[in-house]
Amino acid sequence: MYDLLVVGAGPYGLSIASHAAAAGLNLRVLGRPMASWRDxxxxxxFLKSEPWASNLADPGGRxxxxxxxxxxxxxxxHADPIPVTTFAAYGLWFAHHAVPRVxxxxxxxxxxxxxxxxxxxxxxEVLRARTVALAVGxxxxxxxxxxxxxxxxALISHSSHHSDLERFRGRDVTVIGGGQAALETAALLAEQGTRVRVLARADGLSWNDVPPPWQRPWWQSARAPHSGLGCGWRNWFYAERPGLFRHLPEPTRARITATALGPAGAWWVRDRVEQAVEVLLDREVASARAVTGGVRLETVSRTGERYSLxxxxxxxxxxFRPTLNRLGLLSEELRxxxxxxxxxSPAVGRDFESSHPGLFMGGLVTASAFGPAMRFVHGATFTATTLVRGVCRRLRTTPPVGRIPAAVGRGRAEAVRADH
Structure with missing residues (x-):
């Protein structure tokens, strides 16, 4: 029986596994590494997050x-976006060096x-473990x-269903949404020769500004410090103090999680959209039906005006909406x-432990408890550190000093030695 099974091998799962291995836990990691990013x-x-805010987490920071x-x-x-393909390759490199075999x-x-x-x-195959960490992305x-x-x-897909947009070359596509996924998808479609439009219910698109320089006068940094979620003290609190965020009243946490860092496009995609993509604002889809050659959308504005296309x-x-009822891998009884x-979403405590003892959660599914940082890679460091501490507490163990887990991949042993 394993001490810990980590279900999921994205940034959160790999980070949790790295910390668990360093703590000497007997663990198994299940899942295709970096699947969302690769597939x-x-x-x-490109990554919207800053490169320095996109690190996976190993205890030594190597x-x-x-x-x-x-x-x-x-x-x-800083302020130079990283291609998603590079980030996915980085995740595989991290898994090779910092994590037991996946x-x-x-x-x-x-x-x-x-x-x-x-x-x-x-x-x-049936595997058994004393504790489980769900990091399903x-x-x-x-x-x-x-x-x-x-x-x-054939007529409707989600933006996350595509690793290749080539099938839409020369076709007519409508992208629904006003955030980064919608705007960058639309830009890529336009650049390959697709006739594309963006349909958004907001009355205007929001765009993130070019980040200020990393080195700034002290008074500018004091007024709006850098953080893993952007500049400003509010973003700094969300990014750097998720443990304190959890102590806010639950209605407040729910409101912030639903509204903070809302839909917006990155500064580096703005020109690509404004020069090439038709944008239809203040329109929400009221109904849709299949017609010859595609889909007929009936939309309505906030004032009740109706449009068809x-x-x-x-x-x-x-x-994405991280509710408990969508965790279909959980048995009905457990769920x-x-x-x-x-x-x-599943309720979690201070150590990311659910209401069922020994079942821990990580990633987007914990955003209502620990805040907007859990929607980004940046939250993986706090999650891995805190969650593994909770697992050790649940197992009534303390992380052994100097022990090098035998299952750790090449490079991990050297890291553990360096840390001690």
């Missing part, structure tokens, strides 16, 4: 993004047992507006036993 983002996309870039002859600079099988079922948990892999939580859900998949395909860049927050 669900089109070529040509396996940073800038270190990886240096090994590839690349530079990770079992790339997916988990089909997680069930609670008297002595811990039982996991069934996609090919039927965003893909279970894809959100599509209800008027579009009845359409055939026909398009060949709809891409919903409408985000039904878990407490939820006001937004329907």
């Amino acid at each position: 669900h983002m089109p070529r040509g996309m 396996w940073r993004l800038d270190t990886y870039c240096a090994t590839q002859g690349l530079t990770a600079r 079992d790339e099988r997916m988990v089909s079922r997680l069930t609670a047992r008297p002595a811990g948990f039982e996991v069934v892999t996609e090919d039927g 965003v893909m279970p939580f894809v959100e599509v507006p209800s008027p579009l859900r009845g359409l055939h998949p 026909e398009t060949g395909h709809v891409i919903a860049a409408t985000g 039904g036993s878990l407490a939820t927050a006001v937004d329907g």
